[in-house]
Amino acid sequence: MHKTPLNKFHLEAGGKMVDFSGWEMPLHYQRDGHGGIHEEHHAVRRNGGIFDVSHMGRLKVTGKDSRRLLERVCTRRISDMQEGQCRYTFMANDRGGIRDDVIVYRVGEDDFRVVVNCSNREKIIAHIAEVQGDLRAKVDDVTLKTAMVALQGPKVMETISNFSKEIPALKRYRFVEKNALMFKVLVSRTGYTGEDGVEVVMPSGAVSLGMKMLMKDTDLDDPNTVFRPAGLGARDTLRLEAGMPLYGNDLGEDISALANGMSFALTIDKDEDEGGEPYVGMEALKKERDAGGPARVLVGLVLEGKRTARHHMKIMAGDSEVGEVTSGCLSPTLEKSIAMGYVDRGRSDVGTALSIDTGRTRVDAEVVALPFYKK
Amino acid sequence: MSTQADYRFTESHEWAHADGDVVTIGLTRHAVDELTDVTFVEMNDAGSSVTSGGSVGEVESVKATSDVYSPVEGEIIEVNEALADDPSVLNTDPYGAGWLVRIRTADTSPLNELMDASTYTGKYPE
Numbered sequence: 001m002h003k004t005p006l007n008k009f010h011l012e013a014g015g016k017m018v019d020f021s022g023w024e025m026p027l028h029y030q031r032d033g034h035g036g037i038h039e040e041h042h043a044v045r046r047n048g049g050i051f052d053v054s055h056m057g058r059l060k061v062t063g064k065d066s067r068r069l070l071e072r073v074c075t076r077r078i079s080d081m082q083e084g085q086c087r088y089t090f091m092a093n094d095r096g097g098i099r100d101d102v103i104v105y106r107v108g109e110d111d112f113r114v115v116v117n118c119s120n121r122e123k124i125i126a127h128i129a130e131v132q133g134d135l136r137a138k139v140d141d142v143t144l145k146t147a148m149v150a151l152q153g154p155k156v157m158e159t160i161s162n163f164s165k166e167i168p169a170l171k172r173y174r175f176v177e178k179n180a181l182m183f184k185v186l187v188s189r190t191g192y193t194g195e196d197g198v199e200v201v202m203p204s205g206a207v208s209l210g211m212k213m214l215m216k217d218t219d220l221d222d223p224n225t226v227f228r229p230a231g232l233g234a235r236d237t238l239r240l241e242a243g244m245p246l247y248g249n250d251l252g253e254d255i256s257a258l259a260n261g262m263s264f265a266l267t268i269d270k271d272e273d274e275g276g277e278p279y280v281g282m283e284a285l286k287k288e289r290d291a292g293g294p295a296r297v298l299v300g301l302v303l304e305g306k307r308t309a310r311h312h313m314k315i316m317a318g319d320s321e322v323g324e325v326t327s328g329c330l331s332p333t334l335e336k337s338i339a340m341g342y343v344d345r346g347r348s349d350v351g352t353a354l355s356i357d358t359g360r361t362r363v364d365a366e367v368v369a370l371p372f373y374k375k
Numbered sequence: 376m377s378t379q380a381d382y383r384f385t386e387s388h389e390w391a392h393a394d395g396d397v398v399t400i401g402l403t404r405h406a407v408d409e410l411t412d413v414t415f416v417e418m419n420d421a422g423s424s425v426t427s428g429g430s431v432g433e434v435e436s437v438k439a440t441s442d443v444y445s446p447v448e449g450e451i452i453e454v455n456e457a458l459a460d461d462p463s464v465l466n467t468d469p470y471g472a473g474w475l476v477r478i479r480t481a482d483t484s485p486l487n488e489l490m491d492a493s494t495y496t497g498k499y500p501e
Binding site: 016 | 411412433462463
């Protein structure tokens with residue numbers, strides 16, 4: 001099993017370690033009988049949390065044709081990205097399903113980083129190699145050479161402003177590369193929690209020191225401490241409240257990229273622009289759009305009561321099955337049972353009354369607008 | 376170690392404690408730690424009957440939904456209603472305030488077949 005450079009940190013902090021797609025990662029932390037997923041969740045919403053996200057794949061794409069190569073695998077335009085800008089995009093398959101949802105960083109004219117999902121890393125590297133043909137570009141997998149942490153929460157930027165003026169001045173989806181303590185650090189104003197904050201990539205040999213410095217004022221006995229360690233459990237409930245999809249649940253190879261409602265991540269006619277390129281999946285997506293779009297679309301649901309909707313539960317309208325749940329949790333912030341799932345387009349309007357078949361019982365649910373939680 | 380010497384433990388991670396013909400059932404510390412934060416508890420109503428090995432209700436957590444099984448046959452005489460309002464009690468005090476149901480049974484002998492505390496904690500360390 002892979003271990004991140006912060007493995008020792010997790011164990012010392014009481015991390016309850018689990019196998020996440022072949023990586024030993026903390027589900028949550030426990031100390032002196034305290035701790036839990038909800039506690040970490042609230043800490044991030046109220047103050048700030050620090051997540052090890054080193055398991056995410058990090059690729060370096062460089063070379064004369066690197067922009068064109070990414071253009072061919074990403075559903076979103078790369079050509080108009082500025083240096084210092086990052087962008088959320090899908091990588092599609094030739095059926096218009098989603099191979100991965102990724103963030104592309106433009107470091108220079110011919111210099112990019114791509115952060116991919118942990119479980120998709122090998123698949124995406126192979127896919128890019130297949131698409132590359134005779135394009136002149138080089139793809140380096142720097143996942144194991146680097147570490148990545150996410151600092152998320154309303155007090156994070158204020159705390160960072162104690163030692164940096166530049167980072168708090170970053171706009172959303174902008175990043176800066178800096179030399180700090182003799183190593184190179186990439187800081188982007190991005191995240192997966194619905195809170196303000198940053199994600200930081202640094203050499204794996206530097207991350208322990210980096211963590212120590214970031215957490216030098218952390219007092220775990222103080223409920224308001226900023227940079228409380230938080231695990232994958234809180235990461236999942238936070239992202240779900242924020243209406244952000246999880247690959248493998250809400251996105252996948254067999255679900256159309258048109259069905260998730262995130263039209264900003266998709267430019268269907270990208271090839272018609274100057275500098276544009278056709279991309280894998282574009283023809284299928286064009287065809288599907290012109291035929292009226294996907295039969296089922298992603299919606300948010302709020303359930304009656306406190307039961308949790310789980311992946312693959314059926315969504316019903318009366319006695320007809322009209323969809324399937326892809327994610328669900330009891331929202332710690334809203335104290336409501338929330339879920340995402342795909343339903344027949346005719347059942348997707350906000351306010352539509354549906355129900356969830358839990359296998360034992362039926363629970364009433366209503367379609368609501370996403371996100372569930374917004375700062 | 377908060378488990379009591381006269382508690383008995385199942386392979387499905389319930390604990391059972393007999394007081395005369397009334398058996399109290401709950402989930403072990405190991406079980407609730409595996410479940411992570413408990414979000415919902417629903418036991419069958421008081422007055423309903425249960426078979427040995429039958430479900431007495433379910434516990435939901437951030438991670439999963441799980442049935443709770445009774446090691447004895449009988450009638451549920453009391454349900455821990457406090458858990459409906461605050462299911463997190465199951466995480467903080469699984470052997471005490473986090474008890475789930477009380478069952479009146481004519482036959483407590485199946486409890487003798489279950490693990491004692493040292494066998495259970497030897498097999499499933501906290």
